Amino acid sequence: MPSLRDIKRRISSVKSTQKITRAMKMVSAAKLRRAQESIERARPYAYHLRDMAARVAERTPGSAHQLLGAPKGDRVALIVLTSDRGLCGGFNATVINEAMRLLRTDLKDKDVTLTVIGRKGVEALRRRPCTISRTYVRVLDDGRPLRAATDIVEDHIQAFLEGEFDEALCLYNEFKSAISQKLTLERVLPIEQPSQSEVVVDYLYEPSQEAVLGELLRRNLHVQMHRILLESAASEYGARMTAMEAATNNASDVIDRLTLAYNRARQTAITSEVIEIVSGAEAL
Amino acid sequence: MSQEAAGSVPGVMRLELTTPDRRAVELEVTEVIVPGSEGVFTVLYDHTPLLSILDVGVLYAGDVQGQGHFFAVHGGFAEISDNNILVMAQAAEESAEIELERAESARERAERRLNARGESEDIDLARAELALRRAVSRIQAHGHVVF
Numbered sequence: 001m002p003s004l005r006d007i008k009r010r011i012s013s014v015k016s017t018q019k020i021t022r023a024m025k026m027v028s029a030a031k032l033r034r035a036q037e038s039i040e041r042a043r044p045y046a047y048h049l050r051d052m053a054a055r056v057a058e059r060t061p062g063s064a065h066q067l068l069g070a071p072k073g074d075r076v077a078l079i080v081l082t083s084d085r086g087l088c089g090g091f092n093a094t095v096i097n098e099a100m101r102l103l104r105t106d107l108k109d110k111d112v113t114l115t116v117i118g119r120k121g122v123e124a125l126r127r128r129p130c131t132i133s134r135t136y137v138r139v140l141d142d143g144r145p146l147r148a149a150t151d152i153v154e155d156h157i158q159a160f161l162e163g164e165f166d167e168a169l170c171l172y173n174e175f176k177s178a179i180s181q182k183l184t185l186e187r188v189l190p191i192e193q194p195s196q197s198e199v200v201v202d203y204l205y206e207p208s209q210e211a212v213l214g215e216l217l218r219r220n221l222h223v224q225m226h227r228i229l230l231e232s233a234a235s236e237y238g239a240r241m242t243a244m245e246a247a248t249n250n251a252s253d254v255i256d257r258l259t260l261a262y263n264r265a266r267q268t269a270i271t272s273e274v275i276e277i278v279s280g281a282e283a284l
Numbered sequence: 285m286s287q288e289a290a291g292s293v294p295g296v297m298r299l300e301l302t303t304p305d306r307r308a309v310e311l312e313v314t315e316v317i318v319p320g321s322e323g324v325f326t327v328l329y330d331h332t333p334l335l336s337i338l339d340v341g342v343l344y345a346g347d348v349q350g351q352g353h354f355f356a357v358h359g360g361f362a363e364i365s366d367n368n369i370l371v372m373a374q375a376a377e378e379s380a381e382i383e384l385e386r387a388e389s390a391r392e393r394a395e396r397r398l399n400a401r402g403e404s405e406d407i408d409l410a411r412a413e414l415a416l417r418r419a420v421s422r423i424q425a426h427g428h429v430v431f
Contacts, residue, residue, distance in 0.1 A: 041304075046370065049372055165404040201365070202333070207321055211337065212336070212337060219374075
């Protein structure tokens, strides 16, 4: 039976934890709103640019560009997006477990190397049986997501063109809403060649078709990665907000239970004191 | 203001200007001047389908009310088909949003860096030049100058 003072100490400890989780929930909610706005602005641009690249690609004769086509071998670079900070519920565990599941199942026969984005993923995957070839941490800290995305993509384009891998996949949490994230696996490189369409009208290209296509494909990859970084960031804040909300509620429950136990213990103490006094008086 | 309405009125084109980090600007226009990579060109009604890489410069749009809109755009793409003009810029600012003082100081900074070349590396030079052209395009857009 814990003493009154022990219970009191625990109550105040849980209360201060609850203060922290409540503050973190508020902060995540504010950050989530900002992240949600930026992903909603980035999405139309990313989809437009992807469509534009597809329209040019389908007007271009087969295997027109080295970034287009189907994977030529079984070396895969798997890009895994995690967060830099913890306390976001199952956010990172979901991605990491799915990555490990892919390595055991779908990608079992392939030669997979990992690119890990986010400090939490780096820490967790370092101890797992897998090969990590690249890591990026704190990419969104400087507030220039497009530049970060460009750097990541350019590294991979270069490695791809040098033949380091035949295919790059990206595993990330797509932002659905504050309370739901969808784990998504997407091919980044090479870009799928759309089937040749019956060309109705071709464009005039400035400066030239090859130049426009090349620039479009590259830029498209930057923008897709930009979108993916923002999707993952918004998902992270959503997950953290949900997790902190749950933690705050749990803390309330614990405080209620402890308060009950405290009052009961106090009652017991008073009762036994009264009995002592009464029996003392009787003895006289 | 639907898409068909804009396309069906002769002489009126639909302009959509988007960047990765802001909401799209949509306008019904009669004339657009685009800073293409091979030079500035004007788009009028029934322009041939065209896809151009954008340079750093000023994009002018004359809307149906006869009002001019000036944007500083920094690279990207412009697609013209069926009297729809889709501009996917890497960055764009409308003239009213541009702070002239900041643009001026950016130009001075870039000019100083260009003048102080010599010992610096080539990469810095290219970046300074780009910064200078961006600053100039913003000053021009602010002053409603196309080129």
